[in-house]
Amino acid sequence: MRELKILAVVVFFSVLTYWGVEPFAHSQMHKHVEGGNFEYKTMPKPVDGNVSKGKELVTANCIACHSITSQGVAAPMDAVTASASYGVNPPDLSNAGTIFASNYLAAFIADPAKASNVAHKFPEGSGKVHPMPAYGMMMPAEDIASIVSYLKSIAKKELTPKEVFVDACGRCHAARYDGKVLGEKWTQIGQKPKFKYEKESLAFDIQVLDYQTNLNKYMGKLPPDLSMILRARSENFLETFIENPQTQLAGTAMPAVGLTGESYEKVVQHLQNIGDPSKPERDSMGIWFLLYSVIFAVFAILWKRSVWKKLH
Amino acid sequence: MAHFDKNAKPFSEQWLDDRLGVRTLKRVLAEEYWIPKDINFLWAMGMILAVTFGLLLISGIFLLMYYKPDTALAFDSVNYTIMQEVGYGWLFRHIHGVAASVVFLIIYIHMFTGIYYGSYKQGREMIWISGMLLFVTFSAEAFSGYMLPWGQMSYWAGMVITNLFSAGSLELNGVVEWIRGDYVPGDAYLTRFFMLHVLLLPLAIIGVIVLHFGSLRIPHVNNQEGALIDFDEEAKKYLAGNTKEAKVIRFQFDFLAKDFMVLAFFLILFFYLTFYHFEFAMDPVNFDPADGLKTPAHIYPEWYFLWSYEILRPFPKDPGLIAFAFSQVIFVLLPFLDRSPNAVPAHKRGLFFVWFWLLLIDMISLTFMGKLPPEGIFSAIGLWSAVAFIVLWVALPFITKNEKKI
Numbered sequence: 253m254r255e256l257k258i259l260a261v262v263v264f265f266s267v268l269t270y271w272g273v274e275p276f277a278h279s280q281m282h283k284h285v286e287g288g289n290f291e292y293k294t295m296p297k298p299v300d301g302n303v304s305k306g307k308e309l310v311t312a313n314c315i316a317c318h319s320i321t322s323q324g325v326a327a328p329m330d331a332v333t334a335s336a337s338y339g340v341n342p343p344d345l346s347n348a349g350t351i352f353a354s355n356y357l358a359a360f361i362a363d364p365a366k367a368s369n370v371a372h373k374f375p376e377g378s379g380k381v382h383p384m385p386a387y388g389m390m391m392p393a394e395d396i397a398s399i400v401s402y403l404k405s406i407a408k409k410e411l412t413p414k415e416v417f418v419d420a421c422g423r424c425h426a427a428r429y430d431g432k433v434l435g436e437k438w439t440q441i442g443q444k445p446k447f448k449y450e451k452e453s454l455a456f457d458i459q460v461l462d463y464q465t466n467l468n469k470y471m472g473k474l475p476p477d478l479s480m481i482l483r484a485r486s487e488n489f490l491e492t493f494i495e496n497p498q499t500q501l502a503g504t505a506m507p508a509v510g511l512t513g514e515s516y517e518k519v520v521q522h523l524q525n526i527g528d529p530s531k532p533e534r535d536s537m538g539i540w541f542l543l544y545s546v547i548f549a550v551f552a553i554l555w556k557r558s559v560w561k562k563l564h
Numbered sequence: 565m566a567h568f569d570k571n572a573k574p575f576s577e578q579w580l581d582d583r584l585g586v587r588t589l590k591r592v593l594a595e596e597y598w599i600p601k602d603i604n605f606l607w608a609m610g611m612i613l614a615v616t617f618g619l620l621l622i623s624g625i626f627l628l629m630y631y632k633p634d635t636a637l638a639f640d641s642v643n644y645t646i647m648q649e650v651g652y653g654w655l656f657r658h659i660h661g662v663a664a665s666v667v668f669l670i671i672y673i674h675m676f677t678g679i680y681y682g683s684y685k686q687g688r689e690m691i692w693i694s695g696m697l698l699f700v701t702f703s704a705e706a707f708s709g710y711m712l713p714w715g716q717m718s719y720w721a722g723m724v725i726t727n728l729f730s731a732g733s734l735e736l737n738g739v740v741e742w743i744r745g746d747y748v749p750g751d752a753y754l755t756r757f758f759m760l761h762v763l764l765l766p767l768a769i770i771g772v773i774v775l776h777f778g779s780l781r782i783p784h785v786n787n788q789e790g791a792l793i794d795f796d797e798e799a800k801k802y803l804a805g806n807t808k809e810a811k812v813i814r815f816q817f818d819f820l821a822k823d824f825m826v827l828a829f830f831l832i833l834f835f836y837l838t839f840y841h842f843e844f845a846m847d848p849v850n851f852d853p854a855d856g857l858k859t860p861a862h863i864y865p866e867w868y869f870l871w872s873y874e875i876l877r878p879f880p881k882d883p884g885l886i887a888f889a890f891s892q893v894i895f896v897l898l899p900f901l902d903r904s905p906n907a908v909p910a911h912k913r914g915l916f917f918v919w920f921w922l923l924l925i926d927m928i929s930l931t932f933m934g935k936l937p938p939e940g941i942f943s944a945i946g947l948w949s950a951v952a953f954i955v956l957w958v959a960l961p962f963i964t965k966n967e968k969k970i
Contacts, residue, residue, distance in 0.1 A: 258605070258606065265928065273870065273932065429643075429644050429648065434644055479644075533654075534840075538840055542836060542839075545835055552821075552828040553825055556824065563808065
């Protein structure tokens with residue numbers, strides 16, 4: 253009985269200390285932001301547009317800058333040249349209809365700076381404008397709806413976590429752990445292949461550096477490598493930051509990307525695959541260690557009883 | 565050459581006894597190493613610490629095979645090579661990380677057990693002092709190990725802690741540079757802390773563990789009531805077969821059997837933490853690679869240093885450093901600050917009992933405030949807790965001096 257009382261005291265103070273330095277301290281250090289479940293409620297849902305009209309509009313307006321590889325439309329320039337012109341390589345539109353929420357897409361096409369919450373980077377009179385023009389001033393909302401309908405019609409419905417990551421994050425963020433070995437990594441201009449000669453490998457690296465220099469100029473700083481970001485940030489932070497970066501880091505140059513909830517899950521899955529792949533193994537193996545410890549405890553109790561029988 | 569049995573088979577017990585004295589060793593260190601019978605599970609913390617140190621040593625050896633002490637490679641060698649490429653590398657890293665944190669929880673329980681039961685006085689002073697030496701070496705070991713993944717918290721905690729050696733207004737910047745081997749933590753810094761972590765400090769720890777164990781053997785372990793035991797007399801009773809009457813038990817296997825039982829419960833908790841709840845031991849900030857141009861919003865040490873950090877933080881620079889130095893050495897002096905003639909549990913000692921719980925609560929309060937941002941009410945609580953810590957220790961000789969002899 254006395255030992256149980258002592259145990260209760262020890263457990264109480266240990267748990268109290270844990271509570272103070274972990275859950276409580278973290279709740280005070282990081283503000284909690286309510287997320288919007290990637291619904292972008294302030295952006296109206298576009299009407300059902302006309303897919304073939306949308307295709308015409310895309311051909312006339314979008315492919316001067318964007319590639320649509322699934323439709324055989326190649327990029328007008330390579331990633332490095334594009335970054336020199338726009339700051340960042342414009343995304344391929346093949347799967348945009350699945351990755352991004354349709355109301356966000358419509359709002360983005362109408363006014364990219366406003367929809368992605370980066371208008372503060374392009375103040376009036378500064379001469380700086382978002383690299384993508386605001387189509388809301390050039391075409392009616394139905395036309396924008398048609399573009400969205402067309403993009404949705406051509407997009408693959410099921411994407412892999414990596415496909416989502418590449419289009420949503422991968423043009424600004426590198427991920428050096430994303431490869432079979434360290435070195436074959438994801439870079440902002442694509443997956444670094446395995447080169448036979450060092451000279452080719454170095455030439456690739458130079459291209460990456462050129463791209464990063466342009467990106468750095470456009471964003472104000474080089475966006476971080478995302479290999480370990482899943483363990484460096486809390487779940488709540490990642491979710492609300494990706495949905496709307498301004499809520500967690502006011503004034504940041506990172507745009508709200510407009511992911512759907514499902515795309516967000518895929519991005520997180522990809523981050524886990526590259527940054528914390530041992531999780532499934534941990535979860536399945538732990539149970540065996542615990543089972544072993546419990547069996548050990550049973551034998552230890554029996555042994556103690558048999559030894560102490562003669563002592564009491 | 566002394567007398568020995570020429571007919572003994574090589575490596576038989578007799579043969580070994582003639583050459584190494586194994587029978588004497590076994591008797592003195594195990595079978596007739598007498599431990600009081602009146603003990604509770606808190607007496608098993610020493611064994612748990614030894615096992616946890618073993619876990620740290622073994623997991624550390626495996627990590628050492630792949631870790632690279634180079635500022636350009638360290639972060640990736642931990643987070644990529646060990647965590648992803650090496651088979652079960654993640655397991656060894658998580659065992660190492662969780663054990664490094666849990667070992668301090670057990671050290672604190674062990675320390676406060678010693679304070680509560682008065683196990684630091686009346687002939688047991690060297691046990692306490694060697695134990696506090698272990699606390700210091702373990703702290704240095706933990707700090708140097710924390711540098712190795714070369715994340716943001718490694719770098720900035722390293723910057724803050726090494727800065728302390730400039731001694732405030734004395735501005736001994738040369739000393740700081742000498743410790744770092746550079747103006748800021750860099751490659752020379754990382755490599756020397758790597759050396760400290762994997763060689764010099766573990767050697768020192770093993771040495772002090774031997775001293776700590778040795779210091780126990782002559783004055784014997786304390787018991788739950790602080791009763792004076794005639795170990796020779798009680799041992800005779802035990803050896804005569806009167807084991808139920810005797811107030812002592814053998815180290816091997818009476819005491820060990822109980823240790824193992826407590827250890828088993830500890831291991832269940834330990835592996836639960838290692839597999840399913842390791843985040844508390846691995847701060848998220850340290851998963852951002854070190855960046856000397858980007859100070860993290862909050863810099864704080866691991867939880868076990870928070871109380872002494874909070875004694876440093878709320879004061880102006882020089883008084884803060886003095887208070888910090890005070891907090892670092894004061895525990896060692898406990899046997900001499902406690903002027904009471906009684907070596908009995910705190911609940912029999914009146915004011916000292918109050919002092920004990922106040923100290924514990926004050927240190928937990930300091931621990932809380934050490935991590936929280938120093939703003940508003942937290943700042944005030946932190947400052948008053950730090951003042952209370954100093955007052956408690958200054959008051960100790962006076963409140964114990966007037967204690968009546970039991």
